[in-house]
Amino acid sequence: MDVAIIGAGLSGLSAALSLERYGVKPTVFEKEASVGYKFFNTEAMFSILNRPSKDCIEYIEKEVKVKLEPIDMIDKLTIFSKNSKGSIEGEIGYSNIRGRTEKSYEKQLESKLSAKILFNSTEDYAYICKNFEKVILATGDGEYASRLGNFKSDLTCTIKGAIANGAFSTNTAYVWFDYDLIPKGYGWIIPYSDKEANLVIAYPDYPNNIKLDLDYMWKSFCDVVQRTLNQSLRIDEAFEITRYMMGVSVRPKIDDTYFVGNCFGALLPGLGFGQFASILTGAYAAYDICNIGKYEELVKPLYETYNHSLVLRRYLESLDNEKLDAAIRSLDNKFLDGIIDKVCNTNTSLDILKILTPLMRVATLKNK
Numbered sequence: 001m002d003v004a005i006i007g008a009g010l011s012g013l014s015a016a017l018s019l020e021r022y023g024v025k026p027t028v029f030e031k032e033a034s035v036g037y038k039f040f041n042t043e044a045m046f047s048i049l050n051r052p053s054k055d056c057i058e059y060i061e062k063e064v065k066v067k068l069e070p071i072d073m074i075d076k077l078t079i080f081s082k083n084s085k086g087s088i089e090g091e092i093g094y095s096n097i098r099g100r101t102e103k104s105y106e107k108q109l110e111s112k113l114s115a116k117i118l119f120n121s122t123e124d125y126a127y128i129c130k131n132f133e134k135v136i137l138a139t140g141d142g143e144y145a146s147r148l149g150n151f152k153s154d155l156t157c158t159i160k161g162a163i164a165n166g167a168f169s170t171n172t173a174y175v176w177f178d179y180d181l182i183p184k185g186y187g188w189i190i191p192y193s194d195k196e197a198n199l200v201i202a203y204p205d206y207p208n209n210i211k212l213d214l215d216y217m218w219k220s221f222c223d224v225v226q227r228t229l230n231q232s233l234r235i236d237e238a239f240e241i242t243r244y245m246m247g248v249s250v251r252p253k254i255d256d257t258y259f260v261g262n263c264f265g266a267l268l269p270g271l272g273f274g275q276f277a278s279i280l281t282g283a284y285a286a287y288d289i290c291n292i293g294k295y296e297e298l299v300k301p302l303y304e305t306y307n308h309s310l311v312l313r314r315y316l317e318s319l320d321n322e323k324l325d326a327a328i329r330s331l332d333n334k335f336l337d338g339i340i341d342k343v344c345n346t347n348t349s350l351d352i353l354k355i356l357t358p359l360m361r362v363a364t365l366k367n368k
């Protein structure tokens with residue numbers, strides 16, 4: 001069977017590997033000269049946000065038959081707001097590298113693939129459709145899906161990041177929610193060694209935010225981070241992404257075209273996590289092609305997660321700094337601490353996002 005995959009990112013490579021496992025040799029088209037983002041980035045996969053997985057790496061190994069090598073387990077997440085601080089401890093998830101370095105998740109997947117990737121591809125969807133029986137759209141955004149009238153865009157955001165040189169612990173990540181600093185958005189640090197980390201800010205492109213001065217915001221954020229962590233950081237290799245699309249496909253498959261990864265709606269609007277669902281959707285599309293499962297059925301829980309995450313986004317946006325302070329302070333409340341520890345434990349698949357969705361809906365309405 002002639003199967004084309006457009007895009008050799010996480011979802012496209014996961015699809016390619018899964019097809020090969022069942023004896024189908026795909027043709028993979030990649031527009032760049034290599035797999036991986038042009039910039040170096042440390043990302044995270046949080047098991048607590050990707051239920052039913054108890055441990056997202058083990059879950060991927062079981063579902064996709066690929067063992068990914070993360071950097072480390074993140075067992076502490078410290079969250080700052082304007083005037084308070086709280087932390088979550090437990091087996092929260094894993095950090096990993098993205099980009100063109102050897103250990104990035106894309107490079108790990110590519111190294112297991114037999115099929116040749118056609119780099120620097122300029123072939124478009126219409127051409128590929130005419131020449132292949134099945135097409136997997138894995139381009140990392142909703143553009144093609146939008147053009148086909150199959151994408152509900154919920155927001156776009158602006159992202160700026162860089163490498164920060166300082167002193168870190170690879171199992172501790174940090175997040176900042178301060179809407180004076182980053183309106184309706186957030187900033188974070190995920191370390192990839194004890195000396196280097198990625199420092200990133202992201203905020204939605206709402207009309208009021210379009211007027212913001214990104215460089216000024218970035219500088220202010222870097223100052224706050226250095227003050228809060230009580231260290232001076234050397235900031236290198238900055239990157240910027242504009243209008244990064246967050247949305248979801250209306251249908252996961254139309255005729256013989258499969259929408260996977262961010263084209264499907266893997267990127268969760270709540271906090272911007274998309275790796276887990278990208279890898280799964282790629283594999284699920286392959287399973288459908290190989291008659292092992294039905295794509296529409298396999299992705300049903302991922303649509304649900306997307307919708308819960310959208311509720312989280314709207315809830316976060318309905319808060320102000322005072323409410324953020326109160327919410328973040330409560331994380332260190334003795335009673336909540338015990339519950340959070342249980343939720344983060346790898347022995348549970350408790351879906352906290354799903355449980356909190358009705359409460360967040362009510363709170364969002366109240367906050368308006």
Ligand SMILES: Cc1cc2nc3c(=O)[nH]c(=O)nc-3n(C[C@H](O)[C@H](O)[C@H](O)COP(=O)(O)OP(=O)(O)OC[C@H]3O[C@@H](n4cnc5c(N)ncnc54)[C@H](O)[C@@H]3O)c2cc1C
Pocket residue numbers: 006007008009010011012029030031032035036041042043044045121138139140141159161200241244260261262263266267272273274275276278
């Ligand atoms: C700065 C940043 C930080 C992030 N942090 C996290 C995080 O901490 N945790 C998390 O889970 N997720 C995070 N994400 C989201 C996550 O990276 C994505 O959801 C995930 O990579 C999407 O996988 P994908 O396969 O859909 O796309 P990608 O992995 O982006 O791959 C798409 C590929 O398609 C190629 N392509 C595009 N168009 C064409 C075309 N026309 N023809 C051929 N090839 C094409 C691209 O060059 C690329 O190689 C982050 C994203 C960004 C940008």
